[in-house]
Amino acid sequence: MELIDFSVKSLYVHIPFCKKICPYCDFIKVLENPKFIESYMKELLKDISFFINNDFKFNTIYIGGGTPSILSDGYLEILLSNLSKIKDNNAEFTIECNPESLNENKLKIFKKYKVNRISIGLQTFKKSLLKTLDRDYSIDYFELINLAKKYIKNINVDFIYGLPKQTIEDVKEDLNKFINLDINHVSLYSLQVEKNTEFYNKGIKEISSDKSAKMYNYILKFLEEHGFKRYEVSNFAKPGYESRHNLTYWKNEKYYAIGIGASGYVSNIRYKNSGNLSKYIKGLREKEEEILTLEDERKYYLICNLRLADGFNINEYNAKFNKNFLKDYKDEINFFSSVEAINIENNIVKCTNYGLLTLNLVLEKLL
Numbered sequence: 001m002e003l004i005d006f007s008v009k010s011l012y013v014h015i016p017f018c019k020k021i022c023p024y025c026d027f028i029k030v031l032e033n034p035k036f037i038e039s040y041m042k043e044l045l046k047d048i049s050f051f052i053n054n055d056f057k058f059n060t061i062y063i064g065g066g067t068p069s070i071l072s073d074g075y076l077e078i079l080l081s082n083l084s085k086i087k088d089n090n091a092e093f094t095i096e097c098n099p100e101s102l103n104e105n106k107l108k109i110f111k112k113y114k115v116n117r118i119s120i121g122l123q124t125f126k127k128s129l130l131k132t133l134d135r136d137y138s139i140d141y142f143e144l145i146n147l148a149k150k151y152i153k154n155i156n157v158d159f160i161y162g163l164p165k166q167t168i169e170d171v172k173e174d175l176n177k178f179i180n181l182d183i184n185h186v187s188l189y190s191l192q193v194e195k196n197t198e199f200y201n202k203g204i205k206e207i208s209s210d211k212s213a214k215m216y217n218y219i220l221k222f223l224e225e226h227g228f229k230r231y232e233v234s235n236f237a238k239p240g241y242e243s244r245h246n247l248t249y250w251k252n253e254k255y256y257a258i259g260i261g262a263s264g265y266v267s268n269i270r271y272k273n274s275g276n277l278s279k280y281i282k283g284l285r286e287k288e289e290e291i292l293t294l295e296d297e298r299k300y301y302l303i304c305n306l307r308l309a310d311g312f313n314i315n316e317y318n319a320k321f322n323k324n325f326l327k328d329y330k331d332e333i334n335f336f337s338s339v340e341a342i343n344i345e346n347n348i349v350k351c352t353n354y355g356l357l358t359l360n361l362v363l364e365k366l367l
């Protein structure tokens with residue numbers, strides 16, 4: 001059913017079910033329903049058996065959603081035990097969790113199957129903002145994270161900033177509370193208002209780029225002062241806690257993806273599985289495929305690697321694509337260096353802070 005490429009070392013697994021649909025969410029998600037969950041899990045296990053039968057061993061496995069932590073203990077056991085068969089001994093094994101569905105029993109199951117990283121969507125500490133997001137605001141995040149720490153060392157939390165009526169003071173408060181959680185990874189996303197979401201239909205607007213940049217700069221300075229390194233536009237980690245799985249995406253490396261709506265990249269093909277649940281549970285595996293030329297791969301390389309604070313190595317780029325970066329982009333390099341959007345040192349090309357904030361403009365010129 002899949003292309004076989006044993007050099008692929010990462011796998012993404014999508015669990016689309018959610019307890020309720022958040023008004024800002026544009027991910028592939030489905031309201032939970034026991035019948036659908038049962039059929040979906042049956043099909044997903046078939047997809048996993050392809051990797052088991054072919055003796056794959058992944059360095060990173062990421063179970064994302066939707067809400068993977070919504071699965072019952074029984075389904076989590078089945079899912080994780082099967083995935084355990086296709087991971088390397090020292091693999092990074094991540095599961096995404098929502099605060100309201102994470103509990104001690106699930107944490108014990110994660111530990112039993114050597115899940116060694118969890119990512120929890122907190123979004124904000126402020127109850128009135130959580131209400132705007134239609135999220136459960138009754139949970140004590142400190143209690144929850146302290147419980148999680150007893151089982152798993154490597155924890156990420158997600159925040160969203162630029163929420164309606166959120167002030168910079170609110171963002172500061174979220175960051176201060178985050179530091180008190182004493183964990184090693186955080187993702188901070190600026191609110192995106194996408195079509196077909198309740199926020200969009202209500203006319204909620206994203207904050208201005210000026211206000212967003214102000215918040216982002218504050219976040220960056222604050223987290224750097226507290227020992228976090230920004231290693232990607234929205235991701236900050238203490239040394240050694242960078243997400244190996246997400247780095248696969250940003251370094252433009254290959255990964256399989258199973259489950260509805262999930263995107264993968266194998267050989268020279270980028271694919272996106274159909275988001276149609278009824279077809280999936282009938283055993284149909286439709287997907288859109290983009291067959292990449294070397295030139296397409298070169299563009300993806302730039303799009304991905306320029307998001308990384310560490311940038312990319314010019315020699316690697318030149319060898320991979322048979323190009324001469326400094327010569328081909330002479331004018332663009334002069335321009336972006338003069339406005340301090342990119343920086344080239346020791347053969348490494350990186351976006352500066354300003355370059356990351358205006359990444360779309362930088363890429364527009366380079367692609």
Ligand SMILES: C[S@@+](CC[C@H](N)C(=O)[O-])C[C@H]1O[C@@H](n2cnc3c(N)ncnc32)[C@H](O)[C@@H]1O
Pocket residue numbers: 024025026027064065066067096097098099120121122123158159160189190191192193194
């Ligand atoms: C795959 S999503 C869902 C994770 C999980 N179901 C949850 O809601 O906590 C991962 C993260 O994307 C972020 N996110 C979701 N919708 C967003 C939006 N419209 N704008 C910015 N960030 C968003 C949230 O921080 C969320 O935790």
Ligand code: SF4
Pocket residue numbers: 017018019020021022025026027029065066067098121
């Ligand atoms: S934000 Fe998370 S919980 Fe909310 S609908 Fe989207 S995937 Fe589900």
